[in-house]
């Protein structure tokens with residue numbers, strides 16, 4: 250299971266050693282799944298981005314986002330459920346494709362992600378529903394996203410708004426939490442011992458693996474630096490400077 254940003258590319262910059270790593274996986278017929286907390290892109294959009302930015306060929310079923318994991322979770326626990334989405338078009342489309350119903354009344358589940366066009370009215374509908382007993386499901390806890398212009402507020406900042414209003418704790422799907430790992434494993438059809446989580450961020454990728462009980466490879470090509478590891482009580486299973494150091 251392979252993270253994207255900081256692992257395969259850094260924003261608009263491809264990481265060349267990652268492409269070699271993927272080619273070696275392909276060569277040996279080792280299955281893999283790209284696992285991202287970003288819920289604003291569909292798998293098809295991620296595939297197009299990988300081809301354009303990294304010249305890496307992938308198929309949509311090789312991409313698992315926190316949005317898809319959230320939809321899988323809701324479809325399993327609230328079949329045909331009535332869902333209010335605070336999120337972008339890609340997420341709303343995935344909710345409908347899973348047989349769930351998009352509504353703004355009699356809401357059973359509030360699904361909240363990053364929504365760059367959200368407004369006070371939408372957040373009022375969401376908080377009222379949560380206060381009235383709707384489940385409060387959040388795709389990913391990221392507080393900030395790196396862009397060419399520095400950090401911009403992430404999904405977690407909208408969660409903070411809803412938490413403040415409702416005084417309720419959300420159920421979070423994305424890394425470092427378990428639901429996305431569970432959904433990814435069931436997509437791959439593999440058990441924990443047969444899988445390794447590869448990523449650049451100790452706080453999300455590596456903790457997701459540690460909490461869920463699977464091995465981890467930290468690549469120092471993105472967010473976490475070697476010096477950051479000194480103070481961590483639990484270490485990644487493996488640490489590499491880049492993924493060309495890893496023998497498949």
Ligand SMILES: [Mg+2]
Pocket residue numbers: 252253254255256448449450471472
């Ligand atoms: Mg990353």
